[in-house]
Amino acid sequence: MTEQPIMTEQPKAKLKSRRSFVLVSFIFILCAIWGFENYYVPDENNARISARPVPARPFIAPQWLNLPPMHRQPVEVVLEKGDTLMEMLGGRGIDASTADKALDALRLVYDPRRLQEGQTIRLLFEYPAGATQSARQFAGLDLIPAPTERVIVRRLNNDQFEAVIANRPLTDRPFLTDIEITSSLYEAARASGMAPKLVLRLIQLFSFTVDFQREIRQGDRLEVLYTRRFDPNGAIADEGEILFAALTNKGERKAYWQYKTNEQTTVLYYDIQGKSMTRLLMKTPLDGARLSSRFGIRKHPILGYTSLHRGVDFAARRGTPIYAAGDGIITALGREGDWGRRIRIEHGQNYKTLYAHLRNFASGLKVGDRVTQGQIIGHVGSSGLATGPHLHYEITHNNKSVNPLALNLPAQNILATSHMAHFAEHRQTLNKLAAELAAGL
Numbered sequence: 404m405t406e407q408p409i410m411t412e413q414p415k416a417k418l419k420s421r422r423s424f425v426l427v428s429f430i431f432i433l434c435a436i437w438g439f440e441n442y443y444v445p446d447e448n449n450a451r452i453s454a455r456p457v458p459a460r461p462f463i464a465p466q467w468l469n470l471p472p473m474h475r476q477p478v479e480v481v482l483e484k485g486d487t488l489m490e491m492l493g494g495r496g497i498d499a500s501t502a503d504k505a506l507d508a509l510r511l512v513y514d515p516r517r518l519q520e521g522q523t524i525r526l527l528f529e530y531p532a533g534a535t536q537s538a539r540q541f542a543g544l545d546l547i548p549a550p551t552e553r554v555i556v557r558r559l560n561n562d563q564f565e566a567v568i569a570n571r572p573l574t575d576r577p578f579l580t581d582i583e584i585t586s587s588l589y590e591a592a593r594a595s596g597m598a599p600k601l602v603l604r605l606i607q608l609f610s611f612t613v614d615f616q617r618e619i620r621q622g623d624r625l626e627v628l629y630t631r632r633f634d635p636n637g638a639i640a641d642e643g644e645i646l647f648a649a650l651t652n653k654g655e656r657k658a659y660w661q662y663k664t665n666e667q668t669t670v671l672y673y674d675i676q677g678k679s680m681t682r683l684l685m686k687t688p689l690d691g692a693r694l695s696s697r698f699g700i701r702k703h704p705i706l707g708y709t710s711l712h713r714g715v716d717f718a719a720r721r722g723t724p725i726y727a728a729g730d731g732i733i734t735a736l737g738r739e740g741d742w743g744r745r746i747r748i749e750h751g752q753n754y755k756t757l758y759a760h761l762r763n764f765a766s767g768l769k770v771g772d773r774v775t776q777g778q779i780i781g782h783v784g785s786s787g788l789a790t791g792p793h794l795h796y797e798i799t800h801n802n803k804s805v806n807p808l809a810l811n812l813p814a815q816n817i818l819a820t821s822h823m824a825h826f827a828e829h830r831q832t833l834n835k836l837a838a839e840l841a842a843g844l
Contacts, residue, residue, distance in 0.1 A: 475529050476539065482522040488515050495526060497541045505543065505556050508564035513554045522546060529558075547571065550632060550641035573632040573640050579840035580627040584620075588650075591625055598642045601629055603690050607726075607777060608672060609650060611682040612657060624651040626658075628837045647833050648672070660830050664822050677818030677826060684729040684754060685776065686807055689719055689783065689794055694808075713804040714757065714797030721762060721792040723783040727774040728756050728798075736770050742795070743787020746780055757797040760789045 480491060488509075492502040509515060524546045530539035543557040543564065551573060556566045580595040588609075592602040605627060630643030649658035659672040659680045672680040694717060727748060734755075735747035742759035746768075749755050762784025774780060785792045798805045818826055 474532065474534075474539075475527060475542070476536070478526045478528065480524050480526060482518055482520060482524060484520045486520075488518070488524075491524070492526075492541075495541075497526075501541055501562075504562075505541070505558075505564045508566040509544075509554070509556050512566045512568050513548065517548065518546075522548070547640075571634060571640065573634060575630045575632055575643050577628060577630055577646070577836055577840060579837055580625065580629070581841065582625055584623040584625055586621070588623075588625060592627065595625075595627075597627065597629065598631075600642050601645060604645060605648060606690055607685075608645070608648060608659070608680055609657075610685050610687045611680055613650065613652065613686075620653065623653075625649075626651075626837075628833060628840070644670075645672075647837060660826075660833055662818075662826055662829055664818070671816055673816075673818060673826065675830070677823055678814035679816035681776070681815045682729075682812040683750060683752060683815055684756065684798065684807075684810065684812060685726065686810060687717070688726045688728045688756075688758070688796060689717060689723055694718075714795050715807050716793050716795050717783075718791065718793045719783045721783055721785070723792075723794075724779045725758055725761065725781045725783060725794055727776060727778045727780050728796075729754070729776045731756075731774060733768065733770050733772050733774060733780075736764060736768060738786070741788035743789065744781070744784065745787075748774060748780075753801050755799045755802075757795070757799075759795040759797075760785055760787050760793060762786065762792070 478495065480495070482488075482491065488506060489499075489502055492505070493499065497505075506515065524544055526544050527542040528539045529542040530536060541558070543555070545553055545555045547553050551571050553569045553571050554566065555569060556564055558564055578596070580592065580597055582591050582595045584591040589602055589606065592605060593599065597605070626647070626649040627645060628647040629645045631639055632641040632643050634640040644661070646661050647659070649656055651657075657674070659674055661670050662673050663670040674680070694715060729748075729750045731748040731750040733746060734749050735745070737744070739745050739759075742757075744761040744764065745757060745759040746761065746764065747755065747757050758781065760783075761781040764781045765779050768774075768780060783792050783794050796807055798807045798810065
């Protein structure tokens with residue numbers, strides 16, 4: 404019987420050392436992988452995007468960083484009718500030489516002649532730390548001529564001034580109006596919180612399909628999804644736009660969604676079938692008017708005889724803007740007998756319009772000019788044979804008079820079939836947003 408050799412202590416030690424080496428190597432590899440992933444591989448972006456915008460930092464031009472720290476006293480002034488910036492600065496104790504330097508700098512970036520009555524201007528006065536207010540001096544001014552712009556004029560160390568235009572980042576926020584009409588559409592929309600500018604835009608949109616004098620009734624319903632624009636401080640900087648509008652009138656709901664295809668240069672409003680809200684002509688080419696005389700046989704209010712009234716009369720405040728009812732070419736502009744100051748426009752498809760008894764014409768208009776739908780062409784007056792300020796509005800088709808309020812023209816734009824699927828998705832997005840606002844989310 405052969406004896407098995409007995410293992411010596413030396414091979415056992417070698418085996419134990421080999422196992423320790425493998426274990427240490429494995430741990431080192433794991434540490435190397437962990438270090439590579441944490442220090443060299445970029446993190447996956449799992450951050451949740453906040454719905455609240457990050458506040459914009461105050462604008463500071465690089466060349467202003469070297470100015471010494473000062474106590475600042477802002478003073479807000481409002482430009483009144485007939486005021487000039489030079490007079491306003493002088494009235495606040497700023498000497499003519501300093502005011503001239505500031506205005507010279509301003510003119511390099513902004514024409515002060517564009518400033519309008521009611522413009523708020525902030526004057527800045529400064530004095531050094533440790534000094535009293537008696538040592539203060541005029542340090543510049545700033546103003547907001549447009550919602551997205553701030554003009555800043557700053558005094559430099561050499562007592563010269565420099566001006567810059569800084570962008571104002573604005574944030575759009577959605578709002579929803581859903582209200583019953585108890586008097587007029589204008590009053591209902593204003594009572595719900597909509598700004599006058601957006602309400603007038605709303606009336607213009609529906610003026611293609613709705614006769615506000617006859618068709619709006621108590622109990623009708625108005626729904627509007629719109630936006631407002633806020634500055635970094637949370638203050639309203641500008642009115643936004645109408646995203647969706649619906650009017651339930653005599654039990655029929657007319658709903659339109661804002662939409663723009665890649666081929667279009669402007670946004671339009673379409674119904675669920677893809678037909679635009681706009682028509683060739685507007686039924687009512689002015690805002691806030693009252694129908695004072697209808698189309699048809701009537702007794703003339705001044706001359707007394709009975710004849711065919713070939714248009715409609717809208718009583719309105721003197722100076723109320725009058726819009727071109729549709730795209731076209733001005734064929735007559737000036738005075739014409741009993742019409743007083745009048746404009747005639749020729750449109751497509753053999754339609755023509757007349758606007759009479761105007762107070763004045765829009766600046767620069769002349770015969771042969773092209774006008775676009777909704778463009779201001781003049782203002783309400785009482786020129787010619789008129790008992791008071793109003794607009795006489797006529798439409799002819801193939802040289803025959805047509806009742807403007809009974810006009811039923813087809814949609815001016817219809818979405819192509821290729822756009823309908825995307826339009827449906829867009830509608831769903833706006834409808835969801837409106838539902839969330841209605842639920843208070």
